[in-house]
Amino acid sequence: MSHPLDRAVWNALTTRLSSFATPESDTRAVRIDPEVGVFLSAADASPQSRARLSELARLHPGAGLVERADGPMADVLPDGIAVARRINLVQMTAGALTPSKAPTIAFETLTAADAPAMLALATLTRPGPFRSRTRELGPFVGIRRDGELVAMAGRRLRVDGFTELSGVCTHPDHRGQGYAAALSRAVVGEILxxxxxxxxxxxxxxxxxxxxxxxxxxxxxxxxxYTILAD
Structure with missing residues (x-):
């Protein structure tokens, strides 16, 4: 049996994050709500699943697929949809945090009122796909300076036994202060x-x-x- 993280998108959107799947998603293919994210995934490489994958890709353009590069689903893509880009990633896991002597940095849990600032920060820094409602996958935590959100981190995919750290970013004018490490440790600490x-x-x-x-x-x-499909 494959590891649940080998197909994290499929496993998340058909279980713990199924409420975020579009109404057109079914047992053959799933697409996350476009306002929440870009993820698209097929159940398997069968013609039926591939056909449904293609339908969802056309219905909700600009989707992205994340699969294990050396796995059987890496090249199972929608038919008739151009590929804008393919990006190599590494998947990393942590069962414990390393000790830290860094000073404590105050942060806060972000709310719906922070959505515009979160989207603006993610758009500027590009930590990965981030949409108007991505924050709902959280919670997210952040750091402010002079009232401005300058750093954040949160959660995204959830599968059996694992939760993803995501959206880690810091405004260019505030890097080098240890914000990313502090927020990542806070989020991972809660997951663990x-x-x-x-x-x-x-x-x-x-x-x-x-x-x-x-x-x-x-x-x-x-x-x-990570395969990014053309809009």
């Missing part, structure tokens, strides 16, 4: 306290980012590929 392990996806060609997460206690688990 709940009895689950944490996971995340990082760009494979960003060694500094991978090293940063390794310093927190994450280890590379598997190669993944």
């Amino acid at each position: 306290a709940s009895g689950e392990a944490a996971f995340l996806h990082a760009f494979a060609d960003h060694p500094a980012t991978i090293a940063f997460y390794q310093s927190l206690g994450f280890e590379v688990r598997a190669p993944m590929v």
Whole structure:
């Protein structure tokens, strides 16, 4: 049996995050609400699943698929939809945090009132797909300076035994202050306290980012590929 993280999108949208799937999703393919995210996934490589995948891709343009790069679903894509880009990722997991001597940094839990600021920060820093209602996958936490949201981190995909750390970003004018580490530790600490392990996806060609997460206690688990479909 495959690991639940090998197909994190499919497993999340058909179980713990099924309430975020579009009404047209079914047992053959699922698409997350476009206001929440970009994810699209098929049940398997059968012609029926692939046909449904293609229908959902046409119905909700601009979708993205995340699959294990060396797995059987890596090249199961919608028919008749152009691929805008394919990006290599690494999936990382953590069952414990490394010790930290960094000073405590105050943060707060973000609310619906913070949605515009969260979207603006994510649009500026591009930590990954972030839409107007992505915050609903959270909770997210953030740091303010002079009333401005300058850093945040939160949760995204949830599968059996694992919750994803996501949306980690810091405004360019406020980097180097330890904000990303502090917020990541806060979110991961809560995930671990709940009895689950944490996971995340990082760009494979960003060694500094991978090293940063390794310093927190994450280890590379598997190669993944993120396929962005044309609008």
